[in-house]
Amino acid sequence: MFNLDRRRFLGLAAAGAVSTGSLLAGCAPGGAPGAGAPKPGGRLRAAFSGGGAAEVLDPHETSLYIEIARSKALFDKLADYGNDMSPQPRLAERWEPSADLRTWRITLRQATFHDGRPVRAADVLASYARITEPGGSRRAKSSLSVIDLPASRAIDDRTVEFQLKRPYAEFPNALATLGAYIIPEGTEDFSQPVGSGPFKFVSFEPGKSFLAARNPDYFDGPPLLDELQIVVTNDEAARVNALLGGQIDYANDLTLTSARTYESGGQIRVLRLPRSNFHGLAMKVDRPPFDRIELRQAMFHLTNREELVRSVLQGSGQIGNDIYGRGYRYYADHLPQRSQDLDKARSLVRRAGAEGMTIDFDTSDASTGLKEAALAISDQARQVGLNLNVRLGNKDTYWSDIADGSVLASYRSGAMPLDSHVSQRLLTSSTTNNTAWQRPEFDELYNAAQSTTDENRRAELYTRMQEQQFNEGGFVWWGASDWIVGAATKVGGIDEEAPANTLEWARFDKVWLA
Amino acid sequence: MIGYLVRRLLLGAVQVLLVVVGVFLLTEALPGDAAVTIAGDKPDPAVIAGLRAELGLDRPMWQRFAEWLGSALQGDLGTSLVGPRPVAEMIGTAAGPTLLLAGLALALLVPLSTGLGVLAARHEGSRLDRLVTSTTLGLYAAPEFAMAILLVAVFAVQLGWFPPTAIGGSLSSNPALLALPILVLLLRPICSLSRLVRAGMIDAQRSPFVQHARRLGLSPTRIRFAHALPNAAAPAVQQLARTADWLIGGVIVVEAIFVIPGLGTSLLEAVSARDLPVVQGLALVFATTTVLVNLGADLAARALSPTSEVGR
Numbered sequence: 153m154f155n156l157d158r159r160r161f162l163g164l165a166a167a168g169a170v171s172t173g174s175l176l177a178g179c180a181p182g183g184a185p186g187a188g189a190p191k192p193g194g195r196l197r198a199a200f201s202g203g204g205a206a207e208v209l210d211p212h213e214t215s216l217y218i219e220i221a222r223s224k225a226l227f228d229k230l231a232d233y234g235n236d237m238s239p240q241p242r243l244a245e246r247w248e249p250s251a252d253l254r255t256w257r258i259t260l261r262q263a264t265f266h267d268g269r270p271v272r273a274a275d276v277l278a279s280y281a282r283i284t285e286p287g288g289s290r291r292a293k294s295s296l297s298v299i300d301l302p303a304s305r306a307i308d309d310r311t312v313e314f315q316l317k318r319p320y321a322e323f324p325n326a327l328a329t330l331g332a333y334i335i336p337e338g339t340e341d342f343s344q345p346v347g348s349g350p351f352k353f354v355s356f357e358p359g360k361s362f363l364a365a366r367n368p369d370y371f372d373g374p375p376l377l378d379e380l381q382i383v384v385t386n387d388e389a390a391r392v393n394a395l396l397g398g399q400i401d402y403a404n405d406l407t408l409t410s411a412r413t414y415e416s417g418g419q420i421r422v423l424r425l426p427r428s429n430f431h432g433l434a435m436k437v438d439r440p441p442f443d444r445i446e447l448r449q450a451m452f453h454l455t456n457r458e459e460l461v462r463s464v465l466q467g468s469g470q471i472g473n474d475i476y477g478r479g480y481r482y483y484a485d486h487l488p489q490r491s492q493d494l495d496k497a498r499s500l501v502r503r504a505g506a507e508g509m510t511i512d513f514d515t516s517d518a519s520t521g522l523k524e525a526a527l528a529i530s531d532q533a534r535q536v537g538l539n540l541n542v543r544l545g546n547k548d549t550y551w552s553d554i555a556d557g558s559v560l561a562s563y564r565s566g567a568m569p570l571d572s573h574v575s576q577r578l579l580t581s582s583t584t585n586n587t588a589w590q591r592p593e594f595d596e597l598y599n600a601a602q603s604t605t606d607e608n609r610r611a612e613l614y615t616r617m618q619e620q621q622f623n624e625g626g627f628v629w630w631g632a633s634d635w636i637v638g639a640a641t642k643v644g645g646i647d648e649e650a651p652a653n654t655l656e657w658a659r660f661d662k663v664w665l666a
Numbered sequence: 667m668i669g670y671l672v673r674r675l676l677l678g679a680v681q682v683l684l685v686v687v688g689v690f691l692l693t694e695a696l697p698g699d700a701a702v703t704i705a706g707d708k709p710d711p712a713v714i715a716g717l718r719a720e721l722g723l724d725r726p727m728w729q730r731f732a733e734w735l736g737s738a739l740q741g742d743l744g745t746s747l748v749g750p751r752p753v754a755e756m757i758g759t760a761a762g763p764t765l766l767l768a769g770l771a772l773a774l775l776v777p778l779s780t781g782l783g784v785l786a787a788r789h790e791g792s793r794l795d796r797l798v799t800s801t802t803l804g805l806y807a808a809p810e811f812a813m814a815i816l817l818v819a820v821f822a823v824q825l826g827w828f829p830p831t832a833i834g835g836s837l838s839s840n841p842a843l844l845a846l847p848i849l850v851l852l853l854r855p856i857c858s859l860s861r862l863v864r865a866g867m868i869d870a871q872r873s874p875f876v877q878h879a880r881r882l883g884l885s886p887t888r889i890r891f892a893h894a895l896p897n898a899a900a901p902a903v904q905q906l907a908r909t910a911d912w913l914i915g916g917v918i919v920v921e922a923i924f925v926i927p928g929l930g931t932s933l934l935e936a937v938s939a940r941d942l943p944v945v946q947g948l949a950l951v952f953a954t955t956t957v958l959v960n961l962g963a964d965l966a967a968r969a970l971s972p973t974s975e976v977g978r
Contacts, residue, residue, distance in 0.1 A: 197833075199833060203748075203749075203935075204931070204932065204935030204936070204939070205746075205749075205751065205756040205759060205760060205927070205932055205935070205944075206746045206748045206749030206751060206756070206935075206939070206941065206944075207749065208749055208750060215706065287716065287720070289704075289705075289713045289716055289717055289720075291708075294710070357759075357927075358749075358751070358759075359927050359931070359932075359935070360927045383833045383925075384925075384927070385831065385833055385925045386922070386925075386931075386935075387922055387923065387925065389815070389923070390830070390831045390833070390922075390923060390924070390925045393818055393822065393823055393830035393831055394830055394831045394833045394925070396823045396830065397822050397823055397826065397829060397830035397831070399829055399830065399831060399833050400833060518707075546696075546697040546698065548696075548697070548698055548702070548703050548938060548940070549697045549698030549702045549703070551705075551706060551707040551708070551709045552698065552702045552705060552709035552714065553697070553698075555709045555711070564707075576708075583708075583710035583711070583712065583713075584708055584709060584710060
């Protein structure tokens with residue numbers, strides 16, 4: 153209860169601060185000036201929401217945005233996701249699979265840890281062993297458990313040979329997965345972390361501030377900045393105020409309202425990173441009422457995507473076509489764009505025998521826009537004779553509550569490759585299968601896609617999976633929203649096309665202060 | 667006196683125990699637990715069950731509480747559920763900024779509100795008195811979060827006189843960071859306290875003993891400060907104790923708005939994460955502080971005005 157109060161309260165505070173700020177700030181025309189040519193030196197201060205006094209610097213425990221930002225400053229993964237979610241080599245110089253896609257040979261770059269030791273094959277194996285420890289629940293565990301570690305080995309210091317438990321053509325996705333960082337073998341204490349990343353650890357106060365200094369020996373070229381400071385600021389209004397007041401240079405995760413308020417003022421830069429969050433609905437296909445395919449299709453046709461992007465995302469995003477990952481590798485671009493068709497939806501509702509039916513529709517404040525989307529869609533559904541009863545659940549436990557407890561829920565997903573979307577959500581064995589989509593023939597398509605070395609064949613199999621989802625799936629991905637970042641006008645080098653959580657996002661080794 | 671103190675301390679211990687039990691039950695009553703919040707948007711049932719076993723959350727509620735109480739009585743507040751740090755250490759770190767804020771606010775509150783109250787009472791009915799009473803009433807009605815937002819917008823973002831938040835600085839080494847938070851914390855208590863002091867002073871100045879003192883020819887200043895004020899202060903001291911309790915709550919708001927990582931921020935985070943040992947530890951600290959502050963205030967009121975019935 154207290155928690156909900158706090159949320160509402162801070163939400164109110166945020167709105168208030170923003171509107172007063174805008175009134176006082178006035179409205180200078182024109183955008184922010186550019187930051188000019190790259191320039192070395194200086195300390196960049198970046199603000200993120202944090203995890204409180206319980207925060208640690210163990211990169212294998214990474215799950216919040218701030219933890220990712222700190223981890224990527226200090227550590228590296230073998231690979232990371234590019235702007236289209238395809239894996240890009242990082243500490244791995246290259247990867248070569250065997251013909252059966254079960255043996256992968258990874259050649260490491262010549263990189264060193266901050267204490268001067270080289271990054272070796274043994275460090276990679278030890279890091280993965282730590283992540284997948286039995287009984288543990290580290291974030292990257294499920295992605296990396298495809299590796300048969302006892303059978304994998306270090307061929308020499310710069311070559312690892314991984315044995316997989318099954319053929320996995322997109323194995324580099326696992327190397328890029330969140331939290332799969334490489335640490336020096338035997339590290340257990342992260343109070344003075346040593347990594348191979350672009351910045352070296354200087355100091356850390358949990359829940360408060362983190363300071364790191366330029367690593368002149370970074371394999372990808374030394375950073376331009378001398379120092380990087382990451383501070384914790386949970387309240388969005390405070391992040392905006394601190395940015396306006398010159399206390400910080402970069403603020404992660406601004407609200408749409410703040411973006412609109414300050415975009416044209418010229419005081420700060422507002423960056424909208426596209427394809428960062430996907431918004432949708434999850435219908436459980438294995439139980440009434442959405443076991444009726446007609447009713448699922450009715451949902452496809454009653455949804456007004458443009459309206460949702462305009463109102464829920466305040467225009468800061470693109471409409472979706474009901475399948476996940478527009479703009480990502482293997483996305484089925486050829487499918488015709490669906491738009492609202494109330495007559496068709498009405499007749500489908502009738503054919504499903506669902507006229508006037510009341511269906512519970514779960515939502516919560518767990519993520520921005522979930523609630524607003526649920527309310528807007530329930531209005532749209534009313535026009536075709538469906539009564540969606542919006543239920544506001546607890547935000548702290550929402551994802552777990554809707555896992556089995558709901559037939560229809562407001563849903564959201566961060567950026568991930570199609571491979572991860574399918575394997576985590578759409579296979580019989582998936583652990584977060586929120587639409588209860590369990591089809592052996594669909595599983596077969598995925599397994600076939602991961603068992604072929606032929607990229608075109610894989611793309612074709614992905615297309616077939618997506619066609620099934622498009623025609624009869626349980627997800628309605630109605631839109632994708634931008635991730636909004638604020639920066640001081642003197643900050644240059646921010647990649648404005650990188651979805652949140654990819655390689656180029658919060659990549660402070662490429663940023664400079666003019 | 668000793669008997670009274672012992673009675674009050676025993677009663678206080680019972681009160682603290684009741685608070686801790688209540689907080690435990692309320693936190694338990696919240697939906698979900700630490701395992702669910704750690705799993706977040708990837709609620710794999712196997713992982714959640716594993717976490718529960720690892721954190722000991724699969725044991726009965728009464729058993730966990732009994733264990734917590736047993737260790738707490740021996741001075742061990744346990745370890746956070748979501749991180750590796752001991753609760754006592756987390757509270758110790760977070761207590762610094764909160765104590766600094768609350769202590770400084772209290773230290774400024776007493777002279778400022780007494781001064782304002784005495785001043786208004788001395789000129790009872792004058793234009794100055796009316797100005798003070800109406801301003802304090804108006805400010806008292808403004809909730810502190812609204813005040814904070816307004817002050818930040820005007821004095822930090824627009825005029826740039828003070829930093830808008832306490833990000834990246836140390837409170838003790840950079841006093842400018844404290845200006846707005848302290849102002850927000852002080853505004854309402856100053857208003858309520860100065861009004862109490864004013865009312866008490868006016869009453870006292872009309873009372874027979876002050877009139878008697880006047881007839882004896884004592885100087886007005888001496889009468890005001892040595893005779894009237896101590897009597898007028900008794901209700902204000904009670905209010906001051908309530909203010910000290912209130913400061914703990916106000917600090918939560920101020921910490922959130924100005925990004926100060928103190929006890930209030932820790933409490934919010936711990937409740938969100940369902941981090942029971944931390945919530946319990948903080949409840950213990952807050953309850954004990956409240957009991958002790960009230961006891962202290964009652965003792966002070968007795969000393970100031972021995973004839974009153976305060977605190978019996």
